[in-house]
Amino acid sequence: MKNIIKLTDLHKIYEGGTHALKGVNLEVKEGEFLILLGLSGSGKSTLLRCMNRLIEPTSGKIEIDDENVITAKGKRLRKIRRHIGMIFQQFNLIKNMSALTNVLSGKLGYVTLWHAITFSMHKNDVALALKNLQRVGLEQFAKNKARNLSGGQQQRVAIARALMQNPRVIFADEPVASLDPATADSVMKYLGELNKNDNITILCSLHFLSLARKYGTRVVALKDGNIVFDGTPKEIDNKKFKDIYGEDAEEVEIR
Amino acid sequence: MWLGGIASGIFDPSVTGYSLSAESINELEKEDIPPDVLNTLKGIQNRKYSTRKVFLQDIEKRIGKDYLREYKTPILRSAIRNNDLLNIALSALAETIFLALLATVFAIPFAFVLSFFAARNLMPRTWLGNIVYLVIRTIATIFRSIEAIVWAIIFSVWVGIGPFAGMLALMIHSIAALTKLYSEQIENIDTGPVEAIKATGASTLQTWIYAVIPQIVSPFLAFTIYRWDINVRMATIVGFVGGGGIGLLLLQQQQLLRWHNVGLLIWLIAFVVWVMDMTSAKVREKLVGM
Structure with missing residues (x-):
């Protein structure tokens, strides 16, 4: 399998002086389901956002799908972004718009400005959006406003939106952190399905080791902006866990 | 004193009502109105009426139904212009x-x-x-x-x-x-x-x-x-x-x-x-x- 993501010596120093990433080197193979572990503030979110330049990295090299992300500007950057789906902890849907419109917004990287202004999408796109909603089991909620959906449903709409982009990679930034355990598992199940059936590479930051073991094919742990662990989920024993989360940490099992 | 005037402003016929002023009579003189009718109208000059209905009723009583019907339009026009x-x-x-x-x-x-x-x-x-x-x-x-x-x-x-x-x-x-x-x-x-x-x-x-x-x-x-x-x-x-x-x-x-x-x-x-x-x-x- 070829590398789809390659990070070389990636640094991010925020304006306030916080050194969030301290020279991250990472290679991700196509089709991997990579779980990012680490305490809050360890640099997981920064890493994911640097990779599609929602946050500007300070130095280093990023290659995704053989494209140099760092030097990309304007149209080329947008072309790179449209193949990278992104899922957020707070779902980040447009709350007073319908689920369907939210899903359609995933196609914005492909359509002209005029289509965006008039909110008139091609009927093939609308059909695709409905199909993607069906895939996440929400076709009957297409006309519902996003704000009226439950947390789990909103996150599934967000997954459908990412699917509209026809992504090669999906970055998921703590996608289940604000969901209850049962819903969290069902959302992860959809991500797992995309990984297996559509061969989409997934980078997902998590806090639950049980979910990491169940869905991840590889685990990378960050601590203070450095990678402190890189291996399979099975390799994380009690000692490794304490290395990542600190001496006082106890693993909380959710079933 | 004027404060009381302000408070009662909206109910005062001199503000909201109808009347014929000297100017109204002057204007009516230009119309083709018989002198006796005009004289009668001069008699109620500056008298104030709270509504249009009262105003017209009083004029009708003074000049009679027929004259009123004939000269209603110019009378009203001059009255309104002066006072409404x-x-x-x-x-x-x-x-x-x-x-x-x-x-x-x-x-x-x-x-x-x-x-x-x-x-x-x-x-x-x-x-x-x-x-x-x-x-x-x-x-x-x-x-x-x-x-x-x-x-x-x-x-x-x-x-x-x-x-x-x-x-x-x-x-x-x-x-x-x-x-x-x-x-x-x-x-x-x-x-x-x-x-x-x-x-x-x-x-x-x-x-x-x-x-x-x-x-x-x-x-x-x-x-x-x-x-x-x-x-x-x-x-x-x-x-x-x-x-x-x-x-x-x-x-x-x-x-x-x-x-x-x-x-x-x-x-x-x-x-x-x-x-x-x-x-x-x-x-x-x-x-x-x-």
């Missing part, structure tokens, strides 16, 4: 409401566009972004700190006394105020959707349309209606310095020391502001709850 302040006031009030409405409506597109460039979170922190942000913010602040009444003085010199000057004054002030209110609303939006739409590969303008505008439509409407409400109140003051509408009328009546008329006008203004206040509160409640 309520009619004049109502049309001046309509003028005030409409000039406030026009000022608000014309201010919306300018403020809407400008507000995006005056929102810190949308303007990139490049030198160009900073300059655009600073220039728009500064101009808006300067224009807002100059009161509408001062703008009205400037415009009444520029385009002449009247409602057009008043409208322009309120419009300039509204653009500045709405730009500030709108842009602060934009700065308060949830940045999550903006990030999400940007991540799909959307351009900046697409991101604004999909992630920013849906979040601001209802607060913008609420602010705009509130602004109209403010503009109606300001329009009366602006009228004082030559901005037209009921303010100008109020000034004229005040300078003629016709306190009863002033009283009527104040009552009318208070009533309209009360109605505007009530309706705008209701509409805003609906919109924000949307």
